[in-house]
Amino acid sequence: MNVGIIGAGHIGSALAVRLVSLGHSVYIANSRGPETLKDVAQKTGAKPVTAQEAARHGEIIVVTIPLKNIPDLPKDLFAGVAANVPVIDTSNYYPILRDGQIPELETGDLTESEWVQQHLGRPLVKVFNNIHADHLQNKGLPANAPGRISLPVAGDDAAAKQKVMALVEELGFDVVDDGSLHESWRQQPGTPCYGADLPADKLREHFTSLGTRRTEAQHAEYLANHAKQEQAMAAQGDDLK
Numbered sequence: 577m578n579v580g581i582i583g584a585g586h587i588g589s590a591l592a593v594r595l596v597s598l599g600h601s602v603y604i605a606n607s608r609g610p611e612t613l614k615d616v617a618q619k620t621g622a623k624p625v626t627a628q629e630a631a632r633h634g635e636i637i638v639v640t641i642p643l644k645n646i647p648d649l650p651k652d653l654f655a656g657v658a659a660n661v662p663v664i665d666t667s668n669y670y671p672i673l674r675d676g677q678i679p680e681l682e683t684g685d686l687t688e689s690e691w692v693q694q695h696l697g698r699p700l701v702k703v704f705n706n707i708h709a710d711h712l713q714n715k716g717l718p719a720n721a722p723g724r725i726s727l728p729v730a731g732d733d734a735a736a737k738q739k740v741m742a743l744v745e746e747l748g749f750d751v752v753d754d755g756s757l758h759e760s761w762r763q764q765p766g767t768p769c770y771g772a773d774l775p776a777d778k779l780r781e782h783f784t785s786l787g788t789r790r791t792e793a794q795h796a797e798y799l800a801n802h803a804k805q806e807q808a809m810a811a812q813g814d815d816l817k
């Protein structure tokens with residue numbers, strides 16, 4: 577399969593390494609142009625291209641750039657891309673360390689991927705946001721292996737979600753359906769499944785106990801948890817470089 581990856585940092589590179597090793601053709605882009613991606617190409621085996629080229633080559637497209645940079649993506653990013661090509665969003669909101677405050681995410685009117693979807697104007701499938709890049713690259717296991725990590729997948733387009741779920745399985749992770757993009761708050765920063773590398777049964781238990789409609793109390797709790805995580809990262813000098 578051809579996969580287009582927009583963003584060549586931690587997650588984009590980790591995915592590229594794994595996808596190339598599985599025999600897929602990966603087209604990868606950043607903001608500065610393909611000529612700046614020689615090292616990434618050497619390390620991953622992906623082909624450096626522009627963001628529009630990555631989108632046009634992809635049978636699946638992954639957008640994996642900092643949330644604050646989403647509005648900078650080219651307006652014609654998906655021109656000529658068939659409507660049935662799934663677009664994956666890996667975004668997380670880091671208001672303190674990186675993104676600044678985004679009103680709709682502070683109020684909880686939108687989930688993080690709904691905000692991205694509004695900017696991109698394409699239905700999105702959310703996955704790979706709650707696992708560390710290093711674990712994504714190195715902790716995939718064959719189906720039924722003990723200790724296999726599960727990843728939540730959320731989105732509104734059933735066919736796109738199915739294609740993405742098959743890819744997640746192929747990368748070595750169990751899949752847990754996290755419902756619609758509006759319900760994807762359950763896999764956002766500050767929630768019990770964020771960065772927790774849970775097996776599928778535990779992840780399903782969390783989703784059942786959380787429910788589907790985010791309450792104001794849940795929103796406040798997860799924002800506060802994440803603010804503490806960000807403050808701890810800042811104290812350790814980890815600025816998400």
Ligand SMILES: NC(=O)c1ccc[n+]([C@@H]2O[C@H](COP(=O)([O-])OP(=O)(O)OC[C@H]3O[C@@H](n4cnc5c(N)ncnc54)[C@H](OP(=O)(O)O)[C@@H]3O)[C@@H](O)[C@H]2O)c1
Nearest residue numbers: 583584585586587606607608640641645667668705708709
């Ligand atoms: N790091 C993790 O472990 C992790 C885990 C799960 C989810 N996430 C989330 O996934 C997203 C990406 O994270 P990351 O850690 O991979 O980021 P990163 O290492 O900071 O890399 C960001 C990449 O995005 C590119 N980029 C920025 N603006 C762009 C634009 N307008 N057009 C095209 N490319 C652009 C950058 O290219 P230039 O260098 O040319 O600007 C760079 O290649 C974030 O939302 C993050 O919160 C991260």
